[in-house]
Amino acid sequence: MGLPLRRSKVEPPPVCPLTECMTLLRGAWCPNVIWYLSGGPRRFGELRVDIPRVSARVLTARLRELEAKGVIAREVLATSPPSVEYSLTELGEELVPAIRAIVRVGMRLNEHAQHCPTPRRKAA
């Protein structure tokens, strides 16, 4: 990080609009956050229990990103041990059906894989 290299970099970012929008769900845990938040507001610690394999560092990063994008809202509660509650915004709610659809297909593909024992390529 820092070397100019010899790469031109004259072209900023052609990037199709699709890719830009899909960054909404970038990272392995974004969909999970939205998913578990779809059941109602949850606190930081609760989300960590919902998604056991996520580290605090990454969960924080994802929550910040989603907040900045307007997908979730963050509210600091004035409780004695300070707690923070996260919830989906209206636009965030609209993401839920999309995720649900992907999960549906994903589960059907898993079933499908059961019936076809690794056909791979060149099934001789």
Next chain:
Amino acid sequence: MGLPLRRSKVEPPPVCPLTECMTLLRGAWCPNVIWYLSGGPRRFGELRVDIPRVSARVLTARLRELEAKGVIAREVLATSPPSVEYSLTELGEELVPAIRAIVRVGMRLNEHAQHCPTPRRKAA
């Protein structure tokens, strides 16, 4: 890659089913491949033009993954310069509405961002 490290790794993968299904769209280009394939079958080179910023190496990797999962089909055409045609399977087609929904919300969030000049946190 190769060092055993001292990490236990005794637990295989608790992983919520959601995460497993979302790996369908893992990687930056998977959604793009499905998206551009939704307009009909396309050849390798055509996809590279559709998605300019993807390298041949990565495009190949994504196509192979999606094929293995049963989302797309690969057909080698017996033409003089050999060509390969990719197309969505029936299950792959079902992914299109989901991606479309995400893009919809993504575009609305972008509009929303226009109206709210970086509220950030502590808009003091």
Next chain:
DNA sequence: CAGGATCCTAATCGATACTG
């Protein structure tokens, strides 16, 4: 409890060169 800081691993990707 919520999350910032540091360090390090692993996955993803792009560029380039080469092959059937």
Next chain:
DNA sequence: CAGTATCGATTAGGATCCTG
């Protein structure tokens, strides 16, 4: 044309320690 191989750069992610 449709890849494959290798290399370097970027990035997501995990673990641990520490703070308001």
